[in-house]
Amino acid sequence: MLPKLIAVGLAACAVALGQPAGFNYDEAAVPTYELPRILRSADGTAVRTAADWPARRAEILELFQDQVYGAAPAAPPGMAFSVLEQDAAALGGLAHRKQVRVEFGDAAGVSSMEILLYTPARAGGPVPVFLGLNFGGNHTVHQDPAIRLADRVTADGLEEGRDADRGSRSSRWQVEMLLRRGYGVATAYCADLDPDFDDGFRNGVHPLAPPEDPGDWGTIAAWAWGLSRALDYLQTDARVAGARVAVIGHSRLGKTALWAGARDERFAMVISNDSGCGGAALSRRRFGETVERINTRFPHWFADNFSAYNGKEDELPVDQHMLLALVAPRPLYVASAAEDLWADPQGEFLAARHAGEVYELLGRRSLGALQRPAVNEPVMRDVGYHIRAGKHDITAYDWERYIDFADSHWPRD
Numbered sequence: 001m002l003p004k005l006i007a008v009g010l011a012a013c014a015v016a017l018g019q020p021a022g023f024n025y026d027e028a029a030v031p032t033y034e035l036p037r038i039l040r041s042a043d044g045t046a047v048r049t050a051a052d053w054p055a056r057r058a059e060i061l062e063l064f065q066d067q068v069y070g071a072a073p074a075a076p077p078g079m080a081f082s083v084l085e086q087d088a089a090a091l092g093g094l095a096h097r098k099q100v101r102v103e104f105g106d107a108a109g110v111s112s113m114e115i116l117l118y119t120p121a122r123a124g125g126p127v128p129v130f131l132g133l134n135f136g137g138n139h140t141v142h143q144d145p146a147i148r149l150a151d152r153v154t155a156d157g158l159e160e161g162r163d164a165d166r167g168s169r170s171s172r173w174q175v176e177m178l179l180r181r182g183y184g185v186a187t188a189y190c191a192d193l194d195p196d197f198d199d200g201f202r203n204g205v206h207p208l209a210p211p212e213d214p215g216d217w218g219t220i221a222a223w224a225w226g227l228s229r230a231l232d233y234l235q236t237d238a239r240v241a242g243a244r245v246a247v248i249g250h251s252r253l254g255k256t257a258l259w260a261g262a263r264d265e266r267f268a269m270v271i272s273n274d275s276g277c278g279g280a281a282l283s284r285r286r287f288g289e290t291v292e293r294i295n296t297r298f299p300h301w302f303a304d305n306f307s308a309y310n311g312k313e314d315e316l317p318v319d320q321h322m323l324l325a326l327v328a329p330r331p332l333y334v335a336s337a338a339e340d341l342w343a344d345p346q347g348e349f350l351a352a353r354h355a356g357e358v359y360e361l362l363g364r365r366s367l368g369a370l371q372r373p374a375v376n377e378p379v380m381r382d383v384g385y386h387i388r389a390g391k392h393d394i395t396a397y398d399w400e401r402y403i404d405f406a407d408s409h410w411p412r413d
């Protein structure tokens with residue numbers, strides 16, 4: 001037991017670092033737990049060979065769909081793409097910029113999402129692309145004055161997109177770095193797909209398949225569905241190498257990237273940045289954010305069924321190492337930040353390590369049995385991992401590693 005004053009002091013520091021009080025940040029207080037076995041089927045048979053994996057994969061995917069994120073519909077039949085704007089000499093000649101509207105048809109509560117795509121202006125052919133949703137509108141990812149302003153939908157109504165917010169999140173989107181290293185980057189505003197508040201699923205794309213059942217799609221599933229629709233577009237664009245699209249996301253959008261990559265095997269690489277609870281972190285550790293807290297604070301994110309596990313993590317038929325395993329054999333990268341205890345860096349690392357069982361079964365390289373690597377010492381195999389110094393964020397350091405990882409898997413002349 002810690003002396004009371006020290007304990008109170010630690011709790012105060014945790015709050016100051018964005019770590020709410022009343023949750024566990026002490027490794028010694030993590031309960032003992034037993035993880036569900038990835039390589040044992042529901043009927044108890046062992047999964048021994050690569051040929052056994054697809055059936056087990058399908059079981060696990062179904063459990064996540066029913067019990068955690070919720071089932072989403074197929075692409076709407078009336079979906080259409082239109083190029084709203086393009087410039088072959090954007091960003092001072094570095095980029096080719098394209099803005100594309102994806103129309104979902106009349107049944108959706110919102111009619112469309114807008115994709116912003118930059119590719120290197122002087123690319124000799126199709127390039128690999130990093131695709132991720134953004135939190136604040138496409139105009140927040142770069143100062144480029146030609147990016148169309150996105151309106152913000154809040155629980156109080158509609159706020160017009162503001163010029164003053166241009167580039168306000170540009171540190172999270174290393175556009176020039178990506179272009180200089182030969183990659184494209186594509187993004188869309190998450191609220192185009194579903195505004196991030198609980199309104200009983202009247203807005204966003206949910207009206208395409210209104211949730212009625214406790215296993216139907218929540219907001220994370222709607223966002224992930226939108227990433228697949230963005231990929232539908234990217235695979236038609238001649239500037240994009242459609243078989244080399246990495247799906248990436250930070251925090252709640254990192255949970256989203258993982259679910260998108262798990263469901264949709266067309267994503268050739270999956271990157272989770274500080275995704276935490278309901279993302280890469282093991283729920284059973286109950287370190288930092290818990291299942292109960294996330295379902296209470298964000299009741300719209302997951303399928304209603306997920307709430308049945310509030311305070312009952314051990315009853316979950318899955319844990320998040322199994323979500324990561326669904327990405328195999330495709331390259332998977334999980335990243336944490338040292339001060340981001342709310343997201344449980346150790347739980348994120350352990351999930352990535354355990355997912356390695358499936359990589360090995362499929363003849364790929366896991367993280368191995370190593371301990372969590374030291375801060376700023378990335379490990380890159382077919383599963384990659386790093387823990388960066390600093391806070392909950394996605395930074396230039398993180399992007400450099402993701403590009404290094406992509407370079408190692410997708411070598412080019």
Ligand code: GTR
Binds near residue numbers: 250251252253277
């Ligand atoms: C927090 C939430 C986390 C994470 C984060 C974010 O409030 O508890 O799970 O998603 O928001 O998305 O920034």
